[in-house]
Amino acid sequence: MIRNRKLANQLFGLFALLCAGVWMFPLYWAFVTSIRSEQNVVGGGGVLPDEFNLASYIDVIFRTNLMRWYVNSVGTAAITTAVVLLFGVMCAYALSQIKFPGRRLLYGVVLLSFMVPPQALYVAQFILMNDLGQVNKWGGIILPQLIVPVVIVVYKQFFDAVPKELREAAVLDGASEFKLLFKVYLPLNWGITTALGIVTFIATWNEFFLPFLVVTSETQMTIPVGITQVNDAFGVAYARIMSVALLAAAPVAIAYLIFQRKVTEAVMISSGIKG
Structure with a gap:
């Protein structure tokens, strides 16, 4: 029995490593392509890196509006996240703790x-917007990204679980509704707020189609939309496209690696799973 369990664990581990390799290979290929010259890329280089050429990164950083796109992405994502969480x-x-006509309908x-x-x-x-x-x-x-119903639902579930005695004690002490929210209820859910904030920020950062519709000026583009301009500016330049794609994904990837536990928690909560 124990041997069979060990064998099953080894097989599952091997399968997980195989899946990780399949998932990682496109990223590896993008990196290898980005550090090659355009001539080598078009000439059909091998799987292993055969040169370390940073020309594509230099061109993307100094000959495009990459830094401006970073500012736009960080600014819009940060403001959107803050307002989404506040609202x-x-x-x-209000839906959880305040009784008013039409609450259930709302x-x-x-x-x-x-x-x-x-x-x-x-x-x-x-x-x-026009x-x-x-525009x-x-x-x-x-x-358009300020309406995120899942944030409301998740917060309401946790506010419903707060003991009513805590609210009654605070009301007897003369606490207003705003004080109850920001001094009593919200501090009990900082972990949920952090998790929802990270997921909302990443989702806003990765949003492509909406910014693509409402932004036509290159200086106002976000990172996902700006990648398309690198293709237009340099023609079919695979090394430069891969370079800007990796630079665009780097902040989100780093944030996920740092806060992966909170991200996983938020995904589980938004799916209706409570730990």
Whole structure:
């Protein structure tokens, strides 16, 4: 029995290593391509790196608006994350702890919004951003991404689990609703807030289609959209394309490696799984 279990564990471990290798190979190939000259890339280099040429990275950093794209991505992602968490926690607290007419109906609307795919709203959002004069501005990228129902649902689940005696004691001490939220309820859920913040930031950073629609000025583009301009500027330049793709993915990959436990926790929570 023990031998069979050890054998099964070894087989599962071998399978996991195989899956990791399959997943890692495209990243490895992108890196190998990015450190080759364009002539070598087109000439069909082998799988193993045969040169270490940083010309593509230098061209991308100094001959494109890469740094500006970084600023736009960091700025829009940070503002979106902060506003989403603020609005989400206040809405969830109201739905969970404040009794008002239509509360259940409003929560039902929040749940029903999960049935609407984001892609179905892009045209209407673009028209609205154009009417508001937010095309080629940060507002055009940020405003359509402020509605994240999963944040409201997750916060509400945890606010519902807080003992009512804690709220009653704070109310007897004269605490207002805002003080209850930010001094009592929110500190109990900093782990959830951190996890949701990381996932929201990564999702906003990786968003492509919406910024692609509302931004046409190269200086206002985010990293995912800016990658397309490298292709247009240099033609079919595979080394440069791979270079900017790796540079664009690096911050998110580093953030995930640092906060992977929180990211996993947020994914499990948003899927309805409580640890």
